[in-house]
Amino acid sequence: MSRRAVIAGVGHTAFGKLAGRTAWELEAEAAAGAVADAGLEPADVDGLLTDPGPAQGILDGITPHFLRLGAQLGLAPDFAGSELLGGAGSVAIVERAALAVEAGLCSVCLCVYGDSALSSPGSYGYGRGDEAAFGFFGAVGLHALAARRHLHRYGTRPEQLGAVAVAARAHAARTPHAQLRQPITIDDYLDSEPVVEPLRRLDCCLVSDGAAAVVVTTAERARDLGRPAARILGHAQAHRLATYTSPEHFETLPAARCGPRALARAGLGVADVDVALLYDCFTIVVLLQLEDYGFCKKGESGAFVEGGRIGPGGSLPLNPSGGLLAEGYGGGMLHVIEAVRQLRGEAEGRQVPDAEVALVSGHGLGMNTHATLVLGR
Amino acid sequence: MAGAPPLPRPDPLTRPFWEACRRRELVVSRCEACGHAFLPPGPCCPRCWSRRLAWRRASGRGRVWSFAVYRRTYDPALPAPYVVALVELEEGARLVSNLVGCAPEAARVDLPVRVRFDEVGELVLPRFEPAPGEGERP
Ligand SMILES: [Zn+2]
Numbered sequence: 001m002s003r004r005a006v007i008a009g010v011g012h013t014a015f016g017k018l019a020g021r022t023a024w025e026l027e028a029e030a031a032a033g034a035v036a037d038a039g040l041e042p043a044d045v046d047g048l049l050t051d052p053g054p055a056q057g058i059l060d061g062i063t064p065h066f067l068r069l070g071a072q073l074g075l076a077p078d079f080a081g082s083e084l085l086g087g088a089g090s091v092a093i094v095e096r097a098a099l100a101v102e103a104g105l106c107s108v109c110l111c112v113y114g115d116s117a118l119s120s121p122g123s124y125g126y127g128r129g130d131e132a133a134f135g136f137f138g139a140v141g142l143h144a145l146a147a148r149r150h151l152h153r154y155g156t157r158p159e160q161l162g163a164v165a166v167a168a169r170a171h172a173a174r175t176p177h178a179q180l181r182q183p184i185t186i187d188d189y190l191d192s193e194p195v196v197e198p199l200r201r202l203d204c205c206l207v208s209d210g211a212a213a214v215v216v217t218t219a220e221r222a223r224d225l226g227r228p229a230a231r232i233l234g235h236a237q238a239h240r241l242a243t244y245t246s247p248e249h250f251e252t253l254p255a256a257r258c259g260p261r262a263l264a265r266a267g268l269g270v271a272d273v274d275v276a277l278l279y280d281c282f283t284i285v286v287l288l289q290l291e292d293y294g295f296c297k298k299g300e301s302g303a304f305v306e307g308g309r310i311g312p313g314g315s316l317p318l319n320p321s322g323g324l325l326a327e328g329y330g331g332g333m334l335h336v337i338e339a340v341r342q343l344r345g346e347a348e349g350r351q352v353p354d355a356e357v358a359l360v361s362g363h364g365l366g367m368n369t370h371a372t373l374v375l376g377r
Numbered sequence: 378m379a380g381a382p383p384l385p386r387p388d389p390l391t392r393p394f395w396e397a398c399r400r401r402e403l404v405v406s407r408c409e410a411c412g413h414a415f416l417p418p419g420p421c422c423p424r425c426w427s428r429r430l431a432w433r434r435a436s437g438r439g440r441v442w443s444f445a446v447y448r449r450t451y452d453p454a455l456p457a458p459y460v461v462a463l464v465e466l467e468e469g470a471r472l473v474s475n476l477v478g479c480a481p482e483a484a485r486v487d488l489p490v491r492v493r494f495d496e497v498g499e500l501v502l503p504r505f506e507p508a509p510g511e512g513e514r515p
Contacts, residue, residue: 130391132382132383132452133385133497133500133502134461134473134474134475134502134504135382135451135452135461135475136461136473137452138451141447145443145444145445145461145463146443148445148486149442149443149486152486152487193448194448195448196445196446197446197481198445242423243417244463245416245417245463245470245472245473246423247469247471250443
């Protein structure tokens with residue numbers, strides 16, 4: 001199976017407030033890092049897929065993001081595009097790249113996420129169409145509705161949401177490039193400012209300037225490069241595009257559909273997952289995914305995350321670089337990169353021992369989109 | 378209150394809803410083929426794709442399916458705290474609105490509510506308050 005897709009190189013910029021640097025500069029830096037890490041040259045790149053962050057979107061109302069980035073990088077790819085799936089976009093472009101290299105449409109596909117959201121204020125406080133009249137702003141309000149429902153239906157406690165935030169910081173304390181490295185306690189969590197109750201500030205992911213990129217190529221090509229690559233064992237997407245006023249919304253995520261499919265393609269089950277990289281825009285999304293992927297039963301995620309199970313040294317290390325809550329908002333591409341580092345054994349002070357299987361998820365828009373990757377050594 | 382919040386701009390699909398609000402009536406889009414009642418309105422039934430749609434007057438009664446208490450002000454016209462509620466109407470349709478006439482601390486899932494209409498700028502917005510007798514019960 002020489003055309004099986006692998007991730008052969010990773011690269012990212014610093015994450016945080018990078019005033020004075022455009023998203024384009026950041027994306028170029030991340031792209032160069034990923035191509036060099038793979039042991040390749042810019043001229044080897046024949047595929048380009050991008051996940052433009054929320055502050056970028058469609059440019060000038062017409063120019064797709066990949067076109068401008070590709071122009072700046074001087075590329076003439078055989079395969080290109082941008083994915084607009086919100087937080088599922090980065091995982092989805094890696095999936096699309098895998099399909100493309102396996103089909104022979106290109107052989108070295110560069111996948112780039114980037115944004116300068118922290119230096120472009122207001123990009124997350126958008127109103128939701130007609131519902132802005134009622135003050136329904138931002139992703140936080142939507143996820144607050146999901147969190148309230150979970151608290152009500154399953155007796156989930158705020159401290160259990162807090163356990164996700166505490167674990168993220170405990171992981172990030174071991175991640176040199178993380179945006180927020182100081183540990184927090186449950187009391188710090190409970191004392192943090194309420195934003196849209198039941199969500200507090202510490203339930204919400206960071207806003208960041210930064211870019212991240214990976215190179216997807218074939219196993220055959222990667223062998224010649226002499227660098228360890230992460231194999232793409234399984235992937236799937238699932239979306240629920242019906243409006244969130246539809247009866248099914250908020251009960252389960254589309255993850256419940258694509259998680260089992262991605263694992264089945266890999267011939268694996270959740271019990272085989274050594275390290276989970278779950279999209280964590282809000283703590284509630286981690287709880288919902290633990291249930292919908294089948295790491296625990298419906299309604300039991302609150303108890304599951306207590307007692308350090310998802311923290312450093314826990315039985316299910318979750319987002320060992322700190323994730324969106326502490327490492328930085330990388331659109332999901334930082335989750336992919338951390339999975340690769342864990343599988344390569346390059347995660348230094350936060351390495352999960354014997355990590356052989358990593359599950360990576362992306363979740364986006366109005367809890368509408370989801371994508372899953374299963375990676376292996 | 379400083380100015381008006383960002384108001385919907387009615388289009389051919391949504392205009393009947395906003396015109397009904399002006400008459401102090403709450404209406405839902407109902408599929409005449411399968412009976413599905415839904416909001417917001419669309420070009421076809423999202424369940425069976427029938428285009429035989431009708432506007433039906435709703436009772437205005439429902440319950441809070443979930444809610445979120447905004448503690449941060451995003452628009453000066455909508456100072457925090459305020460409650461955004463996902464209301465499930467008796468007819469089955471759900472809509473995002475506000476829970477008013479009730480302290481944020483008294484909001485709860487399953488709270489029975491009824492619609493009321495508030496003039497805001499050029500439009501009349503449907504908001505919800507606790508049904509009679511539900512007041513500030515814990
Ligand atoms: Zn129908």
